[in-house]
Amino acid sequence: MGDDSARGNALYYGDNLTILRQQIADAAVDLVYLDPPFNSAQDYHLIHKGQETPPTPAFADTWAWDTAAERAFADVVQGEGAAARILLALRDLIGTNGLLAYLTMMAPRLVELHRVLRPTGSLFLHCDTSASHYLKILLDGIFGAANFRNEIAWQRTQPKAHVSQRFSRAHDVILWYARSPAARLRRQYVPHAPTYVASFYTHVEPATGRRYRLDNLANPNHDRPNLTYEFPPGSGVVRVWRWTRERMAQAWAAGRVVVPARGQVVAYKRYLDEMPGTPVTDLWTDIEHLHHAHQEHLGYPTQKPLALLTRIIAASTREGAIVLDPFCGSGTTLVAAQRLGRRWIGIDTAASAIQLTQARLLAASGPDIAPPFTVVGALPTMSADGDHRP
Numbered sequence: 001m002g003d004d005s006a007r008g009n010a011l012y013y014g015d016n017l018t019i020l021r022q023q024i025a026d027a028a029v030d031l032v033y034l035d036p037p038f039n040s041a042q043d044y045h046l047i048h049k050g051q052e053t054p055p056t057p058a059f060a061d062t063w064a065w066d067t068a069a070e071r072a073f074a075d076v077v078q079g080e081g082a083a084a085r086i087l088l089a090l091r092d093l094i095g096t097n098g099l100l101a102y103l104t105m106m107a108p109r110l111v112e113l114h115r116v117l118r119p120t121g122s123l124f125l126h127c128d129t130s131a132s133h134y135l136k137i138l139l140d141g142i143f144g145a146a147n148f149r150n151e152i153a154w155q156r157t158q159p160k161a162h163v164s165q166r167f168s169r170a171h172d173v174i175l176w177y178a179r180s181p182a183a184r185l186r187r188q189y190v191p192h193a194p195t196y197v198a199s200f201y202t203h204v205e206p207a208t209g210r211r212y213r214l215d216n217l218a219n220p221n222h223d224r225p226n227l228t229y230e231f232p233p234g235s236g237v238v239r240v241w242r243w244t245r246e247r248m249a250q251a252w253a254a255g256r257v258v259v260p261a262r263g264q265v266v267a268y269k270r271y272l273d274e275m276p277g278t279p280v281t282d283l284w285t286d287i288e289h290l291h292h293a294h295q296e297h298l299g300y301p302t303q304k305p306l307a308l309l310t311r312i313i314a315a316s317t318r319e320g321a322i323v324l325d326p327f328c329g330s331g332t333t334l335v336a337a338q339r340l341g342r343r344w345i346g347i348d349t350a351a352s353a354i355q356l357t358q359a360r361l362l363a364a365s366g367p368d369i370a371p372p373f374t375v376v377g378a379l380p381t382m383s384a385d386g387d388h389r390p
C-alpha cells in the first residue's frame with residue numbers, strides 16, 4: 001500500500017477499484033465526493049473548446065449484463081458483507097440486466113470508499129433518479145441506514161430533456177452518508193431572499209442606512225422566576241424575558257434593545273448586515289448548471305460547477321482535510337479542495353480527464369500557493385487528432 005493517501009495531492013490514472021485497494025489506506029480520508037457514471041446509456045466526449053480538434057472520447061456510460069459483469073457479480077457476492085446480500089436480493093428483484101451490471105460496478109467501490117473514510121468522514125454520492133433509489137439501498141447496507149444524512153436535490157437550470165409523457169427531470173440527487181455519528185456539518189448560508197428581507201427587515205436606521213428587524217424579547221415560557229423582572233428599570237413593565245437582567249442591561253447600554261414606540265415593550269434590534277443569511281437546506285436551487293457559455297466550462301462532459309464542490313467541501317471538512325474524488329473527471333473537486341486549503345486525491349480512468357485535471361490544477365495554483373502534486377500512472381501519448389495511443 002502506498003503512502004500517498006496520508007499526504008494527499010495525488011492524481012491517479014487508472015481504475016479506481018484497483019487504486020483504492022492498492023494505494024489508499026484505511027481511515028485516511030475525510031471526504032469522498034463521487035460523481036460516477038449515472039447509468040445514462042450514453043457515451044461522453046471531451047469537446048476542445050475554441051479549437052478545431054474533433055471531440056475526444058472520454059467515458060462510456062452504457063451497461064450490459066455480459067461475462068465481465070457476471071465475473072464482477074461473482075466477486076462481490078462471494079463476500080459476506082451487506083453489499084453481497086443486497087446485490088443477491090437485487091438480482092432477484094430486477095434480474096440480470098444493464099442496471100444490475102451498473103450496480104455491480106458500484107457496490108465494491110462503495111465498500112472501499114467506506115473503508116478509507118475516517119470515523120469523522122463523509123461520503124457524497126452524486127447521481128440522478130436513474131439509479132439513486134438502488135444506490136441508496138446499497139449505501140444503507142454499507143454505511144448503515146442511521147448514517148444517512150441527506151438526499152440533496154440539486155436543481156438544474158436546464159432540464160435534461162423536454163418530454164411530453166412526464167414532467168421534465170430538472171434535478172440531480174446527491175446522497176450524503178456519514179462514516180459515523182461523529183461527522184459534523186459546518187452550516188452553509190445563502191443570502192436571504194429579497195421577499196424575506198422586504199417582509200421582515202422593515203426598518204432602516206436613518207443615521208447609518210442599516211436595515212434591521214425588531215425581535216420579540218418576551219419569553220414564551222411564563223414559569224421562569226429568574227427571568228421575571230421590570231424592564232426598562234422604572235418603567236413599571238414586569239414580564240418574563242428571554243434574557244437575564246444582566247444581558248438585557250448590556251444590550252440596552254449598547255443600543256441594541258430599544259422601545260419601538262411609546263408604550264410598546266422593548267425589542268431587540270437585529271441588523272441584516274450581521275446575519276449570515278438563510279441556512280442552506282437539502283434543496284439547492286442557487287448553483288447554476290454549467291454549459292458552454294460559462295468560462296469555467298472546459299468542455300469535459302458532465303463537468304460540475306466549482307460552486308457545488310465548494311459548498312460540499314466547506315460543509316463537511318476543515319482546513320487541511322483530505323478530499324478524495326475517485327471519478328474526478330476534469331478535476332473540479334480537486335481544484336475546489338485546493339482553493340479551500342484542503343488536500344486531495346483524484347482518480348480517473350480516462351487519460352483526457354487526467355491531462356485536463358493536471359493543466360487545471362497548475363493553472364488554479366498561483367506561484368505562491370502551488371502545492372507539489374504527484375501524477376501516478378503512465379499516461380498514453382496523444383496523437384495530433386486528439387486520440388490517445390497506449
Ligand SMILES: C[S@@+](CC[C@H](N)C(=O)[O-])C[C@H]1O[C@@H](n2cnc3c(N)ncnc32)[C@H](O)[C@@H]1O
Pocket residue numbers: 014015016017035036037058059300301302303304305326327328329330331332333347348349350353
Ligand atoms: C461524470 S464524470 C465526472 C465529472 C467530474 N465530476 C467533473 O466535474 O469533471 C465520471 C468520470 O468517471 C470516470 N470513470 C469511469 N469509470 C471509472 C473507473 N472505474 N475508475 C476511475 N474513473 C472512472 C470517467 O472517465 C469520467 O471522467
